[in-house]
Amino acid sequence: MNETIQTLLAHQSIRKFKEQPLTEEMIQTLVQSAQAASTSSYQQVYSIIGIEDPAIKKELATLAGNQTYVEKNGYFFVFCLDYHRHQLIATMAGTNIDDTVQSKEAFMVGTIDVSLAAQNLAIAAESLGLGIVYIGGLRNNLEAVSSLLECPDHVVPLFGMAVGYPDATPGLKPRLPKEAVFHVNGYKKDEEALPVLEAFEQTTATYYKERTGGERQEGWAKQMARVMETPNRLYMKEFIESKGLDKK
Amino acid sequence: MNETIQTLLAHQSIRKFKEQPLTEEMIQTLVQSAQAASTSSYQQVYSIIGIEDPAIKKELATLAGNQTYVEKNGYFFVFCLDYHRHQLIATMAGTNIDDTVQSKEAFMVGTIDVSLAAQNLAIAAESLGLGIVYIGGLRNNLEAVSSLLECPDHVVPLFGMAVGYPDATPGLKPRLPKEAVFHVNGYKKDEEALPVLEAFEQTTATYYKERTGGERQEGWAKQMARVMETPNRLYMKEFIESKGLDKK
Known part of the structure; x- marks a missing residue:
């Protein structure tokens, strides 16, 4: 078994980090690794927002349901589905891409693209001895998160990721056979x-x-x-549509 | 730079494979690597269908728009969003989880879960010297793909992945700065x-x-x-809803 597969199989979500921040070089490598992932038809439907301002981290931690590890970690990333860039380009080219951007297919493409990039980042981080945890809790209140991060239309934060030096080892969690x-x-x-x-x-x-x-x-x-008996985040459909996505 | 990051940065989609099939042991390792990925709230909202029957591969290749590498490769995987398992469990437990399963949030969770697992599989494969290419073309006709693979309600194939020994090296494709x-x-x-x-x-x-x-x-x-001026797969919204997903 090679080093990479060992890294993959050793994954555990880390929710307690040492106070040591990531270096600039590490952040650069992580983002570059994210970008190397496959992307549907070369569209690259994502943006990654690095959160360096402690006040914004604190606010995100609150919005995610008081998860302290959103605030206390080596670095915090927010992964966004992003068709704003394509809209800019289309405007410059004088073409109208609204029917594409508003389609469910495009929303699926974007969600997949973002996730592939994020998982590459996660694996790069783990290969460097760092720990990670995905933060779906950002979806508790995407309106507030989007507004805090000044996301324009056609941009939706899908999840966050806390990265850092592990200060706990919860152990492997069994997967379905x-x-x-x-x-x-x-x-x-x-x-x-x-x-x-x-x-x-x-x-x-x-x-x-x-x-x-x-x-x-x-x-x-x-x-x-x-x-699962209690559904949550039922505002989602209306919110996503309000951002000009997944409407038809 | 470690081996894992080298593997990530060396990614190129491979569309021509040698005739050598993957071994059982490799397939086992790839699926295990996929399952080690993070999963939202431990839900594991995915199924992976390995296609070993040449007739099914051929049919999938046609459905994906005559992509020969869907038929000719070392192995072919189909990645499905899957809440059927949760529905089974809920029925046994006497609880009703329809409002959760039918929500946009659940559809996002599932799409993300599937993608993280798939990307782990891709990286494991590449670390073994294999090449991969994602096949979004399966979404050209999901009704036919679902029916061919006998997918029940609440299961949607999101994409395929051809894996095998590379017989071409197209080179790195530049990413956005x-x-x-x-x-x-x-x-x-x-x-x-x-x-x-x-x-x-x-x-x-x-x-x-x-x-x-x-x-x-x-x-x-x-x-x-x-x-992007020409939208495609506009049947998607209706199809996904017909499978009991992403309705509200």
């Missing part, structure tokens, strides 16, 4: 999937029991069924 | 971005000119403005 997520030639029948999911329920119940000293006993399936 | 995609503390003003985009227009015009022996002369901005 390969048999549950990997299918061959076609989607698996439920009869095949169910026993695998049941086995995972035991694995994760044991995992949580050990991690919480017996306090938490539910496994993955029970946790999902409970948490 | 860092200054165009990287902002600090807030989104950059257009006045700052425009000169950078103009410089990139020259870079890419030269790149295409050299690669096509002078035949193609437009740069990135002109290409984007031209291609």
